Amino acid sequence: MTTVAYDDHGAAAPGRGGRTPPVAIVGMAVLLPGAPDLPTYWRNVVSGVDAISEVPARRWDAEFYAPGSGRGPAGQGADRVYCRRGGFVDDLAEVEVTRFGIMPASVPGTEPDQLIALHVAAAAVADAGGERRLPDRGRVGVVLGRGGYLTPGLVRLDQRVRTAHQLVRTLGELLPALGADQLERVREAFTERLGPDRPEAAIGLVPNLAASRVANRLDLGGPAYTVDAACASSLVAVDQAVGELASGRCDMMLAGGVHHCHDITLWSVFAQLRALSPSERIRPFHRAADGILIGEGTGVVVLKRLADARRDGDRVYAVIRGTGVAGDGRAAGLVNPDPGGQTRAVRQAWRAAGLDPREPGSLGLLEAHGTATPAGDAAELATVAEVFGAPAGDGTDRAVIGSVKSMIGHTMPAAGVAGLVKAALAVHHGLLPPTLHCDDPHPALAETRFRTIGTAEPWESAPTTRVRRAAVNAFGFGGINAHVVLEQAPPAATWAPAAPSPRPSEGAGAAVGIRPGDRAPRVRVVEPERVVALVGGTAEELGARLAADDAVLREATPGEGPGAAGRVRLGVVGPTAKRLALARRVVAKGCSWRGRGDVWFTPAPLLSEHAAVGPGRVAFVFPGLEAEFAPRVDGVAEYFGLSPATAGSAGGRARVGDVGRHGVGVFAVSRLLDGALRRMGVVPDAVAGHSVGEWTAMVSAGLYSGAAVDEFLGSFDPDALRVPGLAFGALGASAERVLAALAETAGGRVVLSHDNAPSQSMVCGPLADVEAFVRRLRAEGVIGQVLPFQSGFHTPMLAPYLGPIRAAAERFELYPPSVPIWSGTTAAPYPPGEADVRELFIRHLLEPVRFRLLTEALYEAGFRAFVQVGPGQLAALIGDTLQGAEHLAVAADSPHRDGVAQLRRVATALWVEGARVDPSLPRPSAGPSTAPAPTAAPVPVTSTSAATITAGPKPVPLDLGGALISLDERRLAGLRRALASALDDVGAGSAPADVPAFRAEDASTLDAMAERFPVAAEFGALLRETAGAAAELIAVAGRGGGPPAPRPPAPVTPPSAPSQRPPTLSPPPPPAPAEPSRKTWRTVLRVSTDTMPYLRD
Template sequence: MAVVGLDCAFPGAADPEAFWDVLMRGADAAGAASGTRWDRADHPDLAPAGLMADADAFDDEFFSIAPREAAAMDPHHRLLLQCAWRAIEDAGVSPAALAGTGTGVYVGAMGGEWGRLTLADPDRIRPQDGSGSSAAMTANRISYHLNLTGPSMAVDTACSSSLVAVHLAAGALLAGECDTALAGGVNLVLSPVLGLVYDRLGVGSPDGRCRPFSADADGIGRSDGVGVVVLRRLADAVADGQRVYAVIRGSAVSHDGRSNGVTAPNRWSQQKVLENAYRRAGVTPDRVAFVEAHGTGTLLGDAIECAALGTVHGVARPEPCAIGSVKGNIGHTEGAAGIAGLIKAALALHHRVVPASRHADRENRQLRLADRGLRLLKSPLRLPPGESLAGVSSFGMGGTNAHVVLASAPRVRPARPQRGRRARWDGGVFTVTADTPEALRRNLVEQEAALARRPHGPAAALCRLSNRTKTGLPYRFAVAAGDTTELAGELRRVLGTAGESGERPWGAPVVAFAFTGQGSQFAGMTAELYRDSARYRAHLDEADAALAPHVGVSVRDLIVEGADDLRDTGLAQPALFAVGYALARTLTDLGIRPAAVLGHSVGEIAAAVIAGALELPDAARLVAARGALLREQPAGGGMLAVGAGRERVAELLAAEPQVALGAVNGPGDTVLSGPVEVLERIEAVLAGEGVRTRMLEVSHAFHTPLSAESEARFRAAIRQLPAGAPAMPFASTYRGRMISDDPSDALDADYWTGQAARPVLFSDALAALVGSAAPTHLMEIGPRAQLLPLVGRAGLPDTPCLLHPGPGGRSGGRELAGVIAELYRAGLDPQWEALYEPGRPLADRLPPYRFATAHRYWARWEPVRTPAGPERAVERPPAPAELERSRVEPDAVLATVIDAIVQVGGYAEDVVRPQARFYEDLAFDSVMIVQLKVQLETRLPALGELSVHHLLPALRSIDSLAQCLRELLLVTAA
């Protein structure tokens, strides 16, 4: 089993980085107890405890939990929810991606102090107190709020709880019960009670600090702590490219059996659990470099544990086995002690250095460590190359022992870079999401600060990791960046503006593809993208292979090498087809599925392939024959773009019969086709009228009637072309409308013959596409933007957002990433992996989600806020008697509903707006609905008993409920 993600918080260490810093400095993070939890004056002789900062802070809005429920929740639940989210992100996975999966959750916790604190007074019991004080909910809330459907259970074996949870999670993965498992533990010193118990037992440390294996060891010092690890089968983790902190080689759990008292440790049982774990791991104890021991710092406990460790590890070996205990740094975290030790050992294997043992300078000589083949580390131990092994022990007060064998992560050979041209672009799209605009900005600040500490380098690995982890929440930020300096600058730029940092799309974008025709080609078109994008390379190579037998040369080579041969129509049209096909396939690989397509002139052939009306080999034969035919047209022809409508052009055509209408691109955009000398004459006339004109870069007069001989030869060349029907809405620029299901509309040899010789009705086709598919975005597919200006001038009632993967002619990885970023902000969920080179590694880590800390909850039974915001409502007596009347004015009904909702949920009154939705905004559940029913019956007695079934349809918003109640009151009054 692989440890692929982790998160933790302990006294003096708010996250894994700070925890590792504490360990490496050998710091003492146990601090004095704060007066916010209990009054120290009542117990002046009680030792202080190691308390976490901000243990009362909870982002209830993020998890859609009503304030009153959050206030009733055991703080263990609240800490674990946030810790689990951050651990999943650390595993390189978006928590949203695990929703609906059979991911398992195993949580170790001991005691039930919150229940004793909240359930002691029967007069203050609330409906939420049942689930709020339940030990099972430590795991179940994680599964519920993250929508995980695998095994979900809490474990209480006292101080070994969280390591037993790891053992159970690993077993579930081995048994195939789940593919991912969260395992962790939590402990908060909520009251002085257990400290008093330790004191009465004579095992409490007078100054509240643990000194494992030290001559100064004098007992247990209690501490807070929370930690979660994400486990997967090693093969799955490696296949998905996840970072592996350490590998669980094996584990074992046992009980002391009958010994010298139920709370007394048993040397022989501890020895047996070690032996079982190593046997299951398939390793011998002499290979274990270090053991993270239980090490409470009690004289009896340390002596028994060292005796058991020495019996197992005191074998012939080059160096004694190093032992230590994290309790010397952070105190005894009780139910979280095992996970604290496991995370320490995993980080040590990951960094390949074992932190020094705190208090090693005052080793307890009575433990005879050297004689037993053990040693305390006075300085950090560098682990040698190759696999290193570690053991982690945790023993419960009631006799349940656990031991886990860890190994360093196997070395994974990086993928060899593909041969060929080296990509100039080594970036991607950096994404961040959050649940509110304020949270998005807060998390962007966090990411920018982390980027500022990074050295300059490519951004691809960071971007790819952000796509995996920082997605799934409603408010979205995305930006294309090539290196870390550029990325940090983009974040600073956004944060420096007063406007919104991101967007909340309410649905996926509707994207239509418009394929460019001839005239957009140029030397070296998309050559940069060919270097930068593996997907584009693959698809252009595919198109090139299909065209080569018909064209006789490699159009790919002509494109990539920037050859001038693309001026030749016989090569230009196949090359444009190849580019259009490869671009479209690359975009569909990235998850952009067109809702409709159209193509201008030769662009319609690539559009037909993407729409499923043509197979690639047939399309290659068609475009090659088309290019060859048009190349053979009489020389001296050209095309003139005219900024005038059909009426004015019709007058010109009547006067110049040698010229034909080549294209109708918009209300004021037409193209004339004919002899160049005639077009020049027309151009001079129009210039005198102030009409804009432009000669197009084409070799012949296209879209003019073909000679009978030419038409016959073209039809013969494509006679075996299958008659295809598009599988998606297809706007025909030949027919000027959407292609129907009628067989007469099939894209057969007759269609393509007429399509080459008749005018391009782009304007009509565009109007039909917009009316049929209603796209929010129109993407031009081609080497440079030619159609988008026409669309902008088309006078559409709702012009879609216009996009191009190579605006201005430059098409590279940056431009492609920019398009994806824009569509992601608009609601697209891309196939991110298609944006990066195969085998691209992930970055080590990104800062985890930064939750809001403004809302504070503790053992006060009411939710409160920090001074940064308005105080939340507390319990109030029932509504005054004046509200209890048979008829209530409309405003009074709304005010009554709002007051009742405030009482049920404990919300701040400014949150309960008439437009607020019960489920999405106020996080109502079935318990709260029943409470609201009772509140409304009390305040509006004229209604009598309300039916929950009758209320449910009205629970869309506060306004809708108030309207429903007004109608009921009118009926009652009548």
Template sequence: MTADAIAITGIDCRFPAAEGPGGYWELLMRSGDTARPVPADRWAASDFPCEAGFLSDPDVFDHEFFSLSPREAGSMDPQQRLMLHCAWRAVEDAGIAPHRLAGTPTGVFVGVMGSEWAQLTLTDLSGITAQIGSGNGYCMIANRVSYHLDLKGPSLAVDTACSSSLVAVHLAANSLLAGECDWAIAGGVNLALTPALGIFYTQAGLAAPDGRCKPFSADADGIGRGEGVGAVVLRRYADAVADGQPVYAVLRGTAVNQDGRSNGITAPNRWCQEAVVSSAYRRAGVEPSDVTFTEGHGTGTILGDMIETKALGALHSGRPRPMALGSVKGNLGHTEGAAGIAGLIKVALALHHRTVPASRFSARENPALNLPDQGLRLLKAPLRLGAGPVVAGLSSFGLGGTNAHAVLESAPRGPHARAGKASRPSDTREGSAHEGTPLGIPADRNPTDTPPPRPSGLGTPLFTLTAPSEAALRRNLLAQADSITRRRTPLGPLCWSSHRIKSGHTHRCAVPATDPTDLAARLRTAAEAPALAAPPTEPPFTAWLFTGQGAQYPGMAARLYRESPLFRHHFDAVDTVLLPHTGGRVRDLLLGADPAVHRTGWAQPALFAVGYALGASLTELGVRPDLLLGHSVGEFAAAVLAGALPLEGAAQLVAVRGALMQELPEGGGMIAVRSPAEPLREYVDHEPLVGYAALNGPASTVLSGDLAALGRIAEALEHRGTRVRRLEVSHAFHSPLMRPVLEPFHRLAEQIGGGVPGLPVYSTLRGKLLESEPMDATYWTEHISASVLFADAAAQLLDEGPTHLVELGPKPVLTALARQLTSHRPHPVHPLPGEQAGARDLAEALATLYRAGLDPDWEAVHPPQDRVLTRLTPYAFATDHRFWHRGLPTPPPAQRPKTPDQTRPAAATATDTAVLEAVAHVGGYHPADLSPDARLYEDLGLDSVAVMELKARIEQSLPALGELPVQELLSRLSTLGDLIAYVTEHHIQEHHVQQHHIQEPTP
């Protein structure tokens, strides 16, 4: 591929009877006809009764999505509204969330020929408003896109009549090659709002009586009008491939020229058409014989078709195989300013699908054109394109003589293209360009210099979706579910693409699934849920709780180990450092579901391995613990993740700790008592071989010690009606019976050492946050026989207000205990909730945190083979808002603003009423639908221009208020409630000033 090749990476379009690229392709393949009678909301059929290719519902616009007030949306040229929808969806189709382009040098180039909206809105001079001013003008069609997407590159509208949008593509491509922008959105739009242009075509002898273009046909009798909007996303080919973007087709070269002085300003010039095609071929580096098919301008006028085919024949006559020729105007009519983009999208889709659709009205070709002698043929049936590169041409000629031609080529396929290997502008070496791979790595670097790959792969794919409101989220969940049901796409790339493309909005959904059918069903279930997760205001504040001994069971975490590459990686790492001290693989013990896991010598290393591997996996996934707490042996994993112990040292301590305890003589046990600790003191103080093992809550105490002594205490407590449960343990942990292991353990612990945690650890040995105390040999030795002060430590941790309690262990134990200690009830998260837990449960834990505001490290979520962008159904905009007015726009019917709370302000005063009515008028809302929490800019769409009008209207309604200071007004306003409060305060101050002047005596 040449250095100046441009990739078409994203497409969106809307043509009559054709929604999106898929609908457009279906229309082309069935040779559909889109002409229909004039809709009643356009003009009286008696003015100009001809049929045309009219869009259905061009008045539909999701103004809330773009934070536009109903009044401003109703004042906008509907071509602006169509292009806003189209550009957003095209960017999504290119494999990127549009918000990620904010602030980038992305260019917008829009071809537009007609501004019939201006004819309807600017003729009544007394009715012109600021909104009508910004709602008109060619430039604003492009500028709206740049503004709402916050794009910083060139932004311009192009009017070269019928060639406008292909000239826009030409300018966009050149801007990319010149380095002015790194991304470009190029498109065109056309709406027929008045009969004026149709009447002009008739007067000029150009109009088809039936309103249909019949390109190159014996039946050709003139132009039929058509409507539509289309946009493509363009990138330098090397950049697109480097980022792993799918490519529809490649733009090899474009050219633009002018007819100059020909036989009338509207008459085409054969020699200039030939010259522009030849120039495009030279720039693309192709010979005419290389071109397989050309999408012609093909308006269906006798003169235009004749001149165009002769210009092409000058280059293609004498070919061994004639070049295929067609024109989409046979399907759509002449879409004027959008004609070039309609043709470009057709060619790109044909190259992508490797099929050229048949040309409508080709059955009876015009014999006067003498196509065979010109080296041309019309397609009467679809043309299947063979393997290998295919070159195509595209012509678009303007009414005033500006001609454009483009040469496209099919995108390379196979692993070479998929992995992103491309020729560099100054280097023919091939470089890696997988998504997530750092760019700019020299192609000749030694492969051994590459760092080892990060562990990745959650095990169960996670599909994410965001939207700006709950209603929008439900709507888009259903849209994705329907799309996934209809297509066959591997689940991993589908989910990888979803987080890349569908992120950035406030309302979030995340759904783990095992296959596309499962995913579609779960998306529908989520969409129909009574309540969706509230939009997060900040990331989750997590507390990690590490489960201690007693929670183990044979085969724990075995399914997760088998299903999750990420967990398996971290478990194998800790198992490897345990091996020298355990004499066997913890992994084999768990995978074999060996009951020996209940023996202390195995239980403690196994629990440490599971807790650490879960914590390390979550850390790799981008989850960071804000607070940590470990119950008994669970504290070792917490200490490692907090940086107080090295993994190898902790593994040795845990293994030796368990082995020393296992060697103790039998005869010890533990009982759980449903009672606070203090009432049990009278029993414990009389039994020197019994101690408080754990204080887990106000009515949850564990005693540990000599079995006979525990039996006496249990009998006495049961006699008093206190509930007692004997625990299945091998030894009396955290009791005086542990004293024999303290000295040998301390000697080892001194060699390993330990430091102050780098993260907040709430110690169950101290019952509080560890501040400057190191977790050293003294700490861990005392840890063996001392009481586990879980309730005290957990209560202090909960006072910090964590939003989520994440329990890291083989089953949930601590979360329930902790939630009994607080009234604010943090959300429980269990990555490994029980014996059958696997990768799906780990994915669901991550999904819970994502919905709460976490942004995971997606490269850890998805293995490399899944990091392939695939196209998703684009954003489904709301269709229940309509803006269509004859003549001067008036405020549309009341539209409920998108607000976080629909609580209405009590309009008890004249000031309140005046402010509400002013906001309602300026924005086009009904006062009853306004909430005090509605944000003036984000929710109600009132920009600085609207605020100035609002200021004047309030001052007019409240003359005693005086003039509101602009700078102070703008700086203090956020919500409607702020505005009401400010105006009320200012009104009171003004009243006091006036009273002061009245009471002041005259000199």
């Protein structure tokens, strides 16, 4: 057998032993507590943002929270937890599923972590350069760490299948008088609260599909599977991915971890083990650390052999030099951390890297497992001391040790990748991140070469190594340990987007713009434009900052994050000496400056909460028919991972090239820019359009399906419509002056078609009449010209030619819009009724465009920022109309520069006005976009009458909850009457008072089982839910169908002695009997672990 070794740059180096090739991290993405994307995560890590919060209401019920219950012996009280703080992503968990060819209707039946994993994996691919930098997709694999926990989808399935039947069986045994029909009504009422039952969605609950779905939707043909190594899962996945690259089977691997389980059963297990923090603070390596806080999240890294990454010109965050995985063997216990197994894993990784961990300066940052349990921290510090040695005598060789768990909690299988991404970014940026809550370190830390820091510090590489190097630990339950060594990438040119690529094929990968293709060619690398973005309390304070040298300003980072609410803001794109000099003069004057010389400044941001009349709103305005234009947007599609702009039907799409046409070309470019703006985080509060640009606005808001409009435009191009003998005339005069002149014109054959701005109007009529009218106004000093359009749009002369448009308008399905659509005909929002929408759609083609009035009405409604989404001069028209009023009008397309550069200026302009957008326009992580997908098919408005449209298609929010079910009040009313009637037949309505539901001596046996076997926590929760629902129905029936009385929360009494038993699973005792004689029923609740094998230990 021949052994091939590699040099430090990933090239073959025979004779150096069996070292695996260095592996480059070329892309990363995350969704973690407080961080929907990679840039936010890094800002939070560097700034020390504590993303821990109380458990959201939908995750588990407050009645399980029993503060103080953790003071008893471990294993006591399976149905109580003493901690309710952790890391959650509920507000961030939304995915634009239609982008991946997934219908929104299937989302409720799909495990949320599968969709989040897909979303984050696609974001990582985009961060790695997108489709152009993918090698042969058949040689790209996916390995994800994922635990076998009771995740939200399985919880709902268990409630539907097991709990519902357990409920009706228990009721039937308690109340034999209830017939099958009545019990079925109870079951239906219960399952109704779980949402519709779609059998076809069951495949979405198969656990290993977290990786398989990624491979399927991104069309990746390499190995795709999940691994479960508890808390070490994601680093084990990375180890597996490195092995695939080393073997040569794959050329790129996606690796990471996913964990989105906050089910009460998981919390119960950790509460019974007394691993949760009683103080509800997670303090890794603190002297008084007392336990973990549970977090959640997903992270994915894109890996290539370093040699391939250098050849392809990839940006490299960091280089993985070695990985190690080892077990504890026969240690003290399955859940007790063992320094022996940890030490073996760490040393294995350093041997694979060919490095000595004890050498001075060998390591600058150790991202530790750092769970903050007393046993875990002590064991890890013992491992660290053993592997890396004791501190130097003078204390100078102290690296930094930290744990991101102090900020986001313990994300279980995703913990390793959360730490790996943090370490890679630290290596890449040369910054050592802080760890929170470690002001009084563990005494054992002094015996190691490491120290903790509370604020970020610059990272200078050690003189002996000349390279920044980090390592990451992940140690899992059951004695599985993983370690990764990574270091600064070797010097290379700065990474930049590749040249535009051909349109993706329409095959399986087309849903996300990923296509098969040859290896990306080598490209010349250039650095994108810099943006100086400064925030100050006053113009004077900002002026003082500008007194620094130009070189210092160019390297400055914003004093606050992109969403900061600084009252005075400055943005300079491409900060040359000339532009910085202009910026200093502008700030010194203290007056708003919007865009000239690529400088933006305002002392009072229009979109900030500090604005004088409250925060302004943002409107997208879409152009209609335009003269020929040069749509420089291919770079936009590449940069944001979007499909290039196309025109025509799905069957005959043509790429919009260097010159666009008036009609479909404008629509295609506008929709591409709309998607890009939303990927940037720029989301409108309303949309509007000029002329037929209103159609694009409707698609942007989701009122019409983009696919339906595409199909229509494939057979009808508004640019091609010709009304014989007609012409338009453009005039540099107000609509009032034009109308006055038209009133003096005999015959009335020429009409006003456009009221664009105070100094621009348009007329339409027979060619000879329009020419005569334009000549007349020219003679009066009015600028005017006859235009080469013959469509007759926005005049009654179009009426005979409306057949295809009217048919399409009646055929289009209407969907609830995501934001209001303002009409250029009425200068008001579109009405809510479906019939009114269809009528106005036609009416606006027969009446003048009132864009000036629309602009004024939007301003009166509080809109202060107007983004022209497409080519043309709408921003100039808005500026003309609002002259003298504080506003921002900026175009997302410019004929003078490429599309990405222009969008960078849009982002800077909006940031200066207080919008939450990054002015430097970093390559997006494909985060949640609020743009409706062109092929989306949300639930339509089905009524043919005046149906009301109230909400719109957005990225689909994912339900991560697993709370108990409460029956719908409307269904309860009928059930109460039915149950009361059945009980009256048996005992005149008194039977419920005689039913003890579960006898205490029976329930105590179940409680004892829960005490002995912590893994039976789920079973205990199941019984609680069943017994509680049954008790409520019985009590309601006993009251004769009246409304249930409010139940005060049960008092929580901390156990006074270790022998105190937890509350039984029985409902409250029945009320005192009204009659001396009563009939007593006894029920037997039959359960078996044979039908619940996953509960066995």
